[in-house]
Amino acid sequence: MQAAIIGELRAAFDATTVLTGDDIGARYHTDMAGVAVAPPLAVVRPRTTEEVSQFLKLCHRARVPVTTQGGMTGLVRATMPAPGEIVLSTERMNAIEEVDTGGGVVITQTGVPLQRLQERVEQDGFMFPLDLGARGSCTIGGNISTNAGGNRVIRYGMTRDLVLGLEAVLADGTILKGVRKYIKNNTGIDLKQLFVGTEGTLGVVTRAALRIFPAPAEQQVALCALSSFDKVRALLALSRSRLGGDLTAFEVMWNNYYRLTTELVKGVAAPLPTNHPFYVLLESSGSDAGRIRADLENLLEQALEDDSILDATIASSGAAAAAIWRIRDSSVELGRALGPGVGFDISLAIDKMEAFADAIDKGLKTIHRDAYAIVFGHAGDGNLHVNAKYPPPADRYEEISKLVYGITGEFAGSISAEHGIGILKRPYLKLSRTAEEIETMRTLKRALDPYQILNPGRIFTM
Amino acid sequence: MQAAIIGELRAAFDATTVLTGDDIGARYHTDMAGVAVAPPLAVVRPRTTEEVSQFLKLCHRARVPVTTQGGMTGLVRATMPAPGEIVLSTERMNAIEEVDTGGGVVITQTGVPLQRLQERVEQDGFMFPLDLGARGSCTIGGNISTNAGGNRVIRYGMTRDLVLGLEAVLADGTILKGVRKYIKNNTGIDLKQLFVGTEGTLGVVTRAALRIFPAPAEQQVALCALSSFDKVRALLALSRSRLGGDLTAFEVMWNNYYRLTTELVKGVAAPLPTNHPFYVLLESSGSDAGRIRADLENLLEQALEDDSILDATIASSGAAAAAIWRIRDSSVELGRALGPGVGFDISLAIDKMEAFADAIDKGLKTIHRDAYAIVFGHAGDGNLHVNAKYPPPADRYEEISKLVYGITGEFAGSISAEHGIGILKRPYLKLSRTAEEIETMRTLKRALDPYQILNPGRIFTM
Numbered sequence: 001m002q003a004a005i006i007g008e009l010r011a012a013f014d015a016t017t018v019l020t021g022d023d024i025g026a027r028y029h030t031d032m033a034g035v036a037v038a039p040p041l042a043v044v045r046p047r048t049t050e051e052v053s054q055f056l057k058l059c060h061r062a063r064v065p066v067t068t069q070g071g072m073t074g075l076v077r078a079t080m081p082a083p084g085e086i087v088l089s090t091e092r093m094n095a096i097e098e099v100d101t102g103g104g105v106v107i108t109q110t111g112v113p114l115q116r117l118q119e120r121v122e123q124d125g126f127m128f129p130l131d132l133g134a135r136g137s138c139t140i141g142g143n144i145s146t147n148a149g150g151n152r153v154i155r156y157g158m159t160r161d162l163v164l165g166l167e168a169v170l171a172d173g174t175i176l177k178g179v180r181k182y183i184k185n186n187t188g189i190d191l192k193q194l195f196v197g198t199e200g201t202l203g204v205v206t207r208a209a210l211r212i213f214p215a216p217a218e219q220q221v222a223l224c225a226l227s228s229f230d231k232v233r234a235l236l237a238l239s240r241s242r243l244g245g246d247l248t249a250f251e252v253m254w255n256n257y258y259r260l261t262t263e264l265v266k267g268v269a270a271p272l273p274t275n276h277p278f279y280v281l282l283e284s285s286g287s288d289a290g291r292i293r294a295d296l297e298n299l300l301e302q303a304l305e306d307d308s309i310l311d312a313t314i315a316s317s318g319a320a321a322a323a324i325w326r327i328r329d330s331s332v333e334l335g336r337a338l339g340p341g342v343g344f345d346i347s348l349a350i351d352k353m354e355a356f357a358d359a360i361d362k363g364l365k366t367i368h369r370d371a372y373a374i375v376f377g378h379a380g381d382g383n384l385h386v387n388a389k390y391p392p393p394a395d396r397y398e399e400i401s402k403l404v405y406g407i408t409g410e411f412a413g414s415i416s417a418e419h420g421i422g423i424l425k426r427p428y429l430k431l432s433r434t435a436e437e438i439e440t441m442r443t444l445k446r447a448l449d450p451y452q453i454l455n456p457g458r459i460f461t462m
Numbered sequence: 463m464q465a466a467i468i469g470e471l472r473a474a475f476d477a478t479t480v481l482t483g484d485d486i487g488a489r490y491h492t493d494m495a496g497v498a499v500a501p502p503l504a505v506v507r508p509r510t511t512e513e514v515s516q517f518l519k520l521c522h523r524a525r526v527p528v529t530t531q532g533g534m535t536g537l538v539r540a541t542m543p544a545p546g547e548i549v550l551s552t553e554r555m556n557a558i559e560e561v562d563t564g565g566g567v568v569i570t571q572t573g574v575p576l577q578r579l580q581e582r583v584e585q586d587g588f589m590f591p592l593d594l595g596a597r598g599s600c601t602i603g604g605n606i607s608t609n610a611g612g613n614r615v616i617r618y619g620m621t622r623d624l625v626l627g628l629e630a631v632l633a634d635g636t637i638l639k640g641v642r643k644y645i646k647n648n649t650g651i652d653l654k655q656l657f658v659g660t661e662g663t664l665g666v667v668t669r670a671a672l673r674i675f676p677a678p679a680e681q682q683v684a685l686c687a688l689s690s691f692d693k694v695r696a697l698l699a700l701s702r703s704r705l706g707g708d709l710t711a712f713e714v715m716w717n718n719y720y721r722l723t724t725e726l727v728k729g730v731a732a733p734l735p736t737n738h739p740f741y742v743l744l745e746s747s748g749s750d751a752g753r754i755r756a757d758l759e760n761l762l763e764q765a766l767e768d769d770s771i772l773d774a775t776i777a778s779s780g781a782a783a784a785a786i787w788r789i790r791d792s793s794v795e796l797g798r799a800l801g802p803g804v805g806f807d808i809s810l811a812i813d814k815m816e817a818f819a820d821a822i823d824k825g826l827k828t829i830h831r832d833a834y835a836i837v838f839g840h841a842g843d844g845n846l847h848v849n850a851k852y853p854p855p856a857d858r859y860e861e862i863s864k865l866v867y868g869i870t871g872e873f874a875g876s877i878s879a880e881h882g883i884g885i886l887k888r889p890y891l892k893l894s895r896t897a898e899e900i901e902t903m904r905t906l907k908r909a910l911d912p913y914q915i916l917n918p919g920r921i922f923t924m
Contacts, residue, residue, distance in 0.1 A: 102811070102812065102813050103811050103812070103813075103844070146648060147648050147652075149646050149648075153645065153646065155707070157619075157623065158645075158646065160652075161619065161623060170902070174898050174901075174902070175898060176896070176898055176899055176902060177896050177898070177899075178896075178899065180876070181811065181844075182809035182810075182844055182875075182876050182879065183615065183620075183809070183843045183844055183845070184611050184615065184620065184809050184840075184843050184844065184845045184876070184879035184880050185809055185876040185878070185879065185894070186608060186609050186611075186659050186878050186879060186880050186881065186882045186883075187876055187877060187878045187883055187887075187891060187894040187895055188660075188661075188883050188891060188895060188899075188900070188903055188921045188922065189656075189659070189660050189663075189664075189902075189903045189906060189921070190609075190622075190655065190658070190659050190660075191899055191902055191903070193652065193655035193656075194651075194655075196652070197648050197651070197652050198650075198651050198652075199650075201651075202651075214702060214703055216706070217703075240676060241676055241679075241749050242749055242750075244678070244707055244708060244747075244748045244749055245617070245706055245707015245708055245748075246706060246707055285706075286706050286707075287703050287704055287706055288704075347644035347645070347646050347647055348644075349564070349565050349643065350564065350565070351564050351565075378646075381645045381646050382565070382643075382644055382645055382646065383645070383646045413644075414642070414644050414646070414647040414649055415649060416647070416648045416649045417644065417646035417647065417648060418646050418648050419648065420648045421648075421649055421650050425649075429649060429650060432647070432649040433649055433650060434638070434639050434640075436636050436637060436638055436639070437638055437639075437640065437650075437653055438650070439636075440632070440636070440638060440651075440653055440910075441650055441651045441653070443909050443910065444651060444906070444909065446909070447905050447906065447908070447909035448902075448905065459650045459651070460650065
C-alpha cells in the first residue's frame with residue numbers, strides 16, 4: 001500500500017512536490033526541542049488549494065494518514081509524523097494575495113509566516129494584530145489551526161476573532177470556498193469555525209481572509225514593579241478603566257522570570273531593579289502620540305500615589321520599548337538556559353493566580369527540593385505560562401505533568417489556554433472537557449473524516 | 463404517534479410545563495408581522511437543562527420534530543411551528559445565575575430577555591454590549607442561535623465574540639456542559655461554535671457564560687449630516703483613526719430614512735434639518751467624560767473644516783442622546799407607517815454601498831414606479847438594512863426578493879448579515895454559500911441530529 005500511494009503521488013505531481021527517502025530533511029520530523037522521530041513516508045509540498053485537494057483525494061482513497069505542517073513551532077507534538085504518515089507541508093503556499101485597506105482585510109495563503117504578513121500590511125500603514133514570540137517561523141495556517149493567542153488578545157482577541165473567511169479542504173478532497181470579507185455573515189452554519197483551533201483534524205486550511213487594522217500611530221510601553229499579586233490585579237483594573245480600548249498588552253512576570261531572564265539571556269537588560277515580587281509590562285496604543293504618553297504617565301502617577309506600584313519606567317524610544325518587550329519574549333531562551341523543565345499553558349480566574357502559582361511551587365518541592373516554577377503570562381486574558389524546572393538527570397515529565405494538571409483541575413482552570421492538545425496533552429484532555437464533549441468531537445471527526453486520515457490521534461483517539 | 467408523544471410528555475412533566483389545545487396562546491404561532499400559522503402539537507416549557515434533555519430524548523425516540531422559541535422577534539420565520547412540530551419555549555429558563563465582575567463574566571439561562579440582562583449587570587457598574595432594537599423581547603438564547611449583531615459590533619463584535627461558554631443539549635438529549643469562564647481555552651474542538659448562529663438546528667442552548675465589560679463612565683452621541691456617501695466613508699476613516707477603541711457606534715441613514723422617521727414616527731424629533739443626503743450617528747465611549755467630549759468635538763470640527771460633514775450636533779444630555787438613538791431604532795415603526803414592504807439585511811464592501819443602494823432603487827422602479835428603497839445600517843460593519851416599499855394591494859414579495867438578492871449577488875454581498883436564513887431566506891442561501899458548503903452543513907446535521915428533529919427545514923432542507 002505504501003509503495004502504491006507513492007507511485008500515485010509521483011504520477012500526480014512533479015518531482016519538487018513529492019519528497020521521499022534521503023530528500024526528506026530533518027526539519028520535517030524534528031520538534032522545537034530538537035527531538036527527532038522517524039522520517040515520514042513522504043513529504044508533499046503543494047502550491048495551491050487544488051493540489052491539496054488532489055493530494056487528499058488520493059490519501060482518502062488509499063486510507064493513508066496525513067499530518068499537516070506549518071512552521072513547526074508547536075509545543076504539543078501535533079505535527080510530528082507518526083509511523084506511516086505522509087507530511088503535507090504548506091511551505092510553498094506562501095503568497096499574500098491581496099491587502100485591502102479599504103475593507104480592512106488581507107487575503108493570504110496559509111503557508112505564509114506570521115512576521116511576513118505583519119510586515120507586508122505595515123507597508124500600507126496597517127497592522128495584523130496577532131503577535132507571538134515564534135512570529136518569524138510560525139505560519140498563518142498554524143496560527144489558525146491552533147487558534148493562536150499571544151500578546152494582544154486583551155485588545156484584538158484570539159486568531160479566531162481575526163478570521164473573516166477560510167478556504168479549507170476536507171479529508172475527501174472537497175474544497176470549501178469560504179474566503180469572504182464580511183464581518184457579518186449569518187448565512188447558515190459558520191463552517192470556518194470547524195477549522196480554527198482544531199489542529200488540522202477536520203480539514204486543511206489553504207487560504208484565509210483576515211482582519212487588519214490601521215496601525216496605531218503611537219505605542220507606549222511601560223514596565224512596573226509591584227509588591228504583590230493583589231497590586232497586579234488593582235493595576236489591571238485601573239488600566240482597563242483609564243486606558244479603555246487603548247490598552248493593548250498587560251503582561252505579568254513573577255520575580256524569578258524577570259530576574260533570571262535579565263541575568264541569563266544574552267542581550268536582555270533590566271530597566272528596573274530585580275528584587276521586586278512582580279513585574280508588569282503595559283502597552284498602550286492610539287493615534288495621538290502626546291495623549292497616549294500623557295495617559296500612561298497619569299495612570300502610573302496615580303498607581304504610585306495609590307501604592308499600587310513600587311516603581312515604573314516608560315520607554316523613551318522605540319528601541320527602549322523593544323528592549324522591554326524582549327524580556328517578555330525571551331521565555332524560550334530562558335528555558336534553555338535553565339536546563340530541564342516542563343512547560344504549561346493554563347487559563348484560570350485572575351483572583352486565583354497567586355494561590356495557583358504558590359501551590360505549583362510547593363508541589364514541585366515535593367518532587368525535588370531544588371525544583372521550582374517560573375511563572376509569567378497574559379494576566380489580562382486569564383492565561384499563565386508555567387515553566388517547571390528541575391535538576392538533571394532524571395526525566396520528571398510525567399510526575400510534573402500530573403502534579404500541575406491536577407492543581408489546575410483543583411483551581412477549575414483549563415489545561416491549554418493557547419498551545420492546543422496535540423499528542424502531548426491528550427492524556428489530560430479529560431481534566432478540561434467532559435466525556436460527552438470528547439465523544440461529540442469524535443462524532444464530528446467521523447462525519448467529516450470517515451477514514452481518519454487527517455492528523456489522526458491528535459487531540460483525541462477514536 | 464401524536465397522541466403517544468403527548469401522553470409521554472404529560473407523564474414526564476407537570477401540567478404547567480406541557481400546554482396543548484386551547485391552552486396554547488396565539489403568541490406561540492404568530493410572527494412579528496402578526497401573521498399566524500396553525501398551532502403546534504404542544505408547547506413545552508422546561509425550567510432546566512435537565513428538563514430540556516428529558517424532553518428531547520422523548521422527541522428523539524419518537525422522531526417528533528421540535529422548534530425552539532425565545533422572544534419571537536426573528537425576521538426569517540425560523541420559529542414558526544410547522545405542522546406536527548412541538549414548540550420548546552425557553553420562557554421559564556429565565557434565571558441570571560451569577561454576575562462575576564472580577565472575571566468579567568455573567569452566567570445566565572438562555573430564556574432571559576436581553577434588556578433584563580443588560581440592566582442586571584448595569585447594577586454592578588458593568589455592561590453587556592450586545593444591543594439591538596428588539597432588546598425588550600428578544601432572549602439571550604435567540605441572540606446566540608442567530609449570532610445577533612446590532613449597534614456596537616464595531617467595538618465589541620457579534621454575539622459569537624461575547625460567548626465564553628455554553629451549555630447545550632443535543633437532539634438525543636446529550637448535555638454538553640461547556641459553561642466556562644475562560645477567554646482562552648484551546649482544548650480541542652470548540653463545540654460552542656456549533657450552537658452560535660446555527661438557528662437551533664444542531665442543539666438547544668440552555669445556559670451561557672457571556673463577557674461583560676466595565677460600563678464606560680461616559681458616552682457621547684453626535685448626529686452628522688453629509689453631502690455624499692464618499693463623505694460618509696471619509697468620516698468613518700477619520701473617526702476610526704481619531705477615536706480608536708472609543709468609537710462604539712457608526713450608523714448611517716440615507717435621507718429618506720431620516721426624513722420619514724422624524725416626520726412619521728411618533729415621539730421621534732429631527733435634531734438636524736431633513737434635507738441632507740446622508741446622516742451618521744456616531745457614539746464614543748470612555749472613562750473620562752471631559753476627554754470623550756473634547757475628542758468628539760475636535761473630530762467634528764476637523765470634519766467640518768475638511769468639508770466631510772455639512773452640519774452636526776452633539777447630544778447635550780442623556781435624554782438628547784437617547785432621542786438621537788430613537789431615530790436609528792425606529793425602523794420597525796417606520797416600516798409599519800409606510801405600508802407594504804420587504805426587509806433585507808445585506809453585507810457588502812463599504813466602497814460599493816452607494817452604488818448598491820442606487821441599483822436597488824432603480825430596480826424597484828422597474829417593478830412599480832412608486833416603489834422605493836429605504837436604506838440604513840451599520841456602515842462600520844459593512845452591513846446595510848434595506849426596506850423595499852411599494853404601494854398596495856399586490857404582494858410583491860417574490861419579485862422584490864429576486865431583484866434585491868440578485869443585485870446583492872452582483873455586488874458580491876452576503877444575503878444575511880445578521881438576521882439569519884430561517885425559512886424565508888432559504889431559497890436564496892445558494893447565492894451566498896457554495897453547494898459544497900451547504901452539503902457540509904447537511905453532513906453536520908446528519909451527524910448531530912440523525913432523525914432531524916431540531917428545527918427541521920430551517921436554513922436548508924435535507
